[in-house]
Amino acid sequence: MGRAPCCDKANVKRGPWSPEEDEKLKNYIDKYGTGGNWIALPQKVGLKRCGKSCRLRWLNYLRPNIKHGQFSEAEDRVICNLFATIGSRWSIIASQLPGRTDNDIKNYWNTKLKKKMMAIHDNNNNNLLSSSILQRKPPTPPHHEQVTLLSMLQNNPTSSSFISHHGPADGSSYSSSYSSSLLSSGGNNSSTSNSNFQGQESNLMGHSMFVFGGEATANSCSSSDASCSNNNNNNHVIEHDHHHHGTFVDLYNNNNNNGGILWGENPLVEDYGIVEEIKELTATTTTTSTTNCNNNFLLAEKKTDERVMYYY
DNA sequence: AATCAACTCAACCGCAGCGGA
DNA sequence: GTCCGCTGCGGTTGAGTTGAT
Numbered sequence: 439m440g441r442a443p444c445c446d447k448a449n450v451k452r453g454p455w456s457p458e459e460d461e462k463l464k465n466y467i468d469k470y471g472t473g474g475n476w477i478a479l480p481q482k483v484g485l486k487r488c489g490k491s492c493r494l495r496w497l498n499y500l501r502p503n504i505k506h507g508q509f510s511e512a513e514d515r516v517i518c519n520l521f522a523t524i525g526s527r528w529s530i531i532a533s534q535l536p537g538r539t540d541n542d543i544k545n546y547w548n549t550k551l552k553k554k555m556m557a558i559h560d561n562n563n564n565n566l567l568s569s570s571i572l573q574r575k576p577p578t579p580p581h582h583e584q585v586t587l588l589s590m591l592q593n594n595p596t597s598s599s600f601i602s603h604h605g606p607a608d609g610s611s612y613s614s615s616y617s618s619s620l621l622s623s624g625g626n627n628s629s630t631s632n633s634n635f636q637g638q639e640s641n642l643m644g645h646s647m648f649v650f651g652g653e654a655t656a657n658s659c660s661s662s663d664a665s666c667s668n669n670n671n672n673n674h675v676i677e678h679d680h681h682h683h684g685t686f687v688d689l690y691n692n693n694n695n696n697g698g699i700l701w702g703e704n705p706l707v708e709d710y711g712i713v714e715e716i717k718e719l720t721a722t723t724t725t726t727s728t729t730n731c732n733n734n735f736l737l738a739e740k741k742t743d744e745r746v747m748y749y750y
Numbered sequence: 751a752a753t754c755a756a757c758t759c760a761a762c763c764g765c766a767g768c769g770g771a
Numbered sequence: 772g773t774c775c776g777c778t779g780c781g782g783t784t785g786a787g788t789t790g791a792t
Contacts, residue, residue, distance in 0.1 A: 454760070454786085477777065493778080494761065529780060544781075545759050755791080762784070771775085 451486045455495055459485055463492055464500045472496070498539045505537030509546055517543060517551060 451459075466483040473479065476489035485492065498504070509517075513535055520531045526547075528540035535543065 452762075475777080488762090490763090490778085491761075497779095498760075526781065540780075541760075548782095549758060753792085755789100757789075758787085760784105760786095763782085764780105765782105766778105766780085768778085769776095771773105 449486065450480075450488045450491070452488075452491070455499075459487070460495070460500055463496060467496060467500075494541075498541045503537050504539065506542070509538075509551075513538070514551060514554075517547060518555065521547065 462483050462485055466479075470482075472493075473482070476493040479489055479492050480487045483492070487495075516534055517531055520527075520534060524530060526544070528544045532538050532540040532543050
């Protein structure tokens with residue numbers, strides 16, 4: 439026995455909504471609310487529409503404070519970063535962009551943003567991106583060791599790049615991707631376009647390490663206190679601190695302000711840990727400079743006996 | 751001006767998950 | 772525990788619009 443249809447399709451109107459229908463629905467919901475039952479709503483309102491259709495129309499178009507039209511660069515960045523982090527979880531992404539609907543964001547991504555990123559990717563001759571980030575499905579349910587790194591590595595102050603890194607902590611099946619200057623168009627990113635991106639999981643002094651960049655290997659770092667010999671824009675060492683829930687630390691930040699590496703596990707799917715962490719850090723911050731060399735704003739700085747962490 | 755292709759985006763569809771009976 | 776109705780979500784569709792020839 440199949441599921442009963444949500445409405446009698448022969449007797450409901452379909453297709454674009456007329457202004458009169460919009461008016462009726464809006465007036466009713468303004469007055470009485472949805473009543474928690476969309477299926478029954480059309481009858482109450484006096485519309486020959488499916489309840490689902492009413493819900494969609496309300497959520498995507500009629501409800502107050504809906505923003506239509508041009509997405510800002512900041513919104514672009516949020517979408518790209520979250521897409522890289524959690525995939526096509528449009529409702530979650532929408533929840534981070536007040537006034538935007540999941541449908542809007544989905545359409546925007548599919549029709550514009552994805553192409554924009556593809557174009558930038560092609561310009562950078564980076565063949566790692568399309569195979570992973572741009573075609574990503576939502577990740578499997580969050581695994582404790584499944585991680586995503588977001589970073590601003592390149593010298594282009596107006597752009598965001600990110601590294602997406604998923605896989606188990608033992609490094610057995612990592613797939614990594616690196617996009618330089620994904621959101622900038624025409625910016626100077628030549629210094630860090632890294633078509634030879636490599637990643638390697640290693641273990642150093644009991645810490646799980648992930649090393650990425652040109653020819654970098656875990657061996658390029660010689661001590662657990664992050665004093666590394668080949669410190670340049672193309673080589674960063676990330677420490678996965680198992681004792682500190684999902685946090686990654688850019689070890690090179692120990693002695694300069696170059697770059698800023700953020701976190702591990704998905705803050706939305708997991709527990710908003712990074713948000714809380716930044717709050718905590720901000721509360722105990724002694725900031726010495728507000729931006730790094732990429733002009734990314736410093737959110738917080740934390741000094742411990744072992745290291746200094748900067749959050750950009 | 752006419753035609754066609756590409757693009758946009760509102761709306762639809764089907765499925766999964768949840769909660770109440 | 773199972774069934775059923777409902778909601779929410781993500782993928783897809785197709786009518787309308789815009790641009791190119």
